[in-house]
Amino acid sequence: MKARKRTASTPYSILGLLAIEPMSGYDIHRAANETIGHFWSESFGQIYPTLARLAKDGLVRRVADATPARAGRRRTTYATTARGRAALAAWRKRPPVLQPPRSELLLKVFFCDPRRAQDVLLHVRAARAFEQARRATYRVWRGRIRREAADHPSRDAWLATLRYGELHARAVIQWCDETLRAFAAAS
Amino acid sequence: MKARKRTASTPYSILGLLAIEPMSGYDIHRAANETIGHFWSESFGQIYPTLARLAKDGLVRRVADATPARAGRRRTTYATTARGRAALAAWRKRPPVLQPPRSELLLKVFFCDPRRAQDVLLHVRAARAFEQARRATYRVWRGRIRREAADHPSRDAWLATLRYGELHARAVIQWCDETLRAFAAAS
């Protein structure tokens, strides 16, 4: 009779997406990439088994396809149930578990050999380019939210997570610039 | 004859710390928390088995204790070998694998019910307090590096990772403030 672990937020990420709109597993994967991709990710290997479990537990249910498959195999669309939305609300209230941060880039910087700094600065430049590219993505997303979700009740919440991405990208780019300058001066 | 996975950076984080100074497994855990803790973490369950494997592979070796145990069980101190340092240098050159970001806080914000926004804003306030506290830690660390590593060749690299933490904390705090303001205005 021990307290089980219950840390996994994968079921809730799925529940949350289905609460916005009924979707198939395939859609969930795409929607995750296109909306919460800068701070969350789910693979098919997680999505399909989790959907099956949620359905068994009565937190989601199969529904008729609103948008039937355009091509390929027959799809299975899921929607949340009242119990599913209640579970989501309860999860939302619980304080988020902050996962230990892990940045291999910073690890390489920390263990950087000053005589071989160029090896690592290459990675810093790549990181800068990556964040710069993401900034462009964020601009696209911002336009999409403004156009397609102008009156949606969750609009402000979506803009807030987007804003996080922008501020994060700005901070990373500034850090890359400062670091590149500091090591250029040193060499 | 397939290409094996080889993603794990745990052995390199250990190798990197041992390259700075010979240490025991217990020390590695503490050093990780006190120097790279804002972007990396290792648990004992990883450290001890990894140390054993690295020793077997000849990348680290047991050495006599420089600082013998002050209390408790006899400790085992490890140092890097030439092969270990070579492996570390090779790893440093490889582009870092960027791990999919996962922020449960942002997930809760994204799936926030606008009518129950207070539930989530509580988490935002906690996150702000957390980052604020970390800022104080960073000030302590900065002083320690200036005092104790003034002439260490890796000084600039260590300051760079510290600077990352500071910029990150600043960005998060700004985001928290903006978000709290936006939702206060809306309610």
Next chain:
DNA sequence: CTTCACATGTAAAGCGTTACATGATTTG
């Protein structure tokens, strides 16, 4: 004499990705 800090290690379980298997339909 009990508690705390030091110290090492193993076992189990959870989480997550990757690779693989399968298959239908559209597009070139």
Next chain:
DNA sequence: CAAATCATGTAACGCTTTACATGTGAAG
């Protein structure tokens, strides 16, 4: 008809944490 896209699902593997097991010496 080949390739791309849509779509679902399983199996294997690897990484990491948590819990447990064990034991010592110092401090209060």
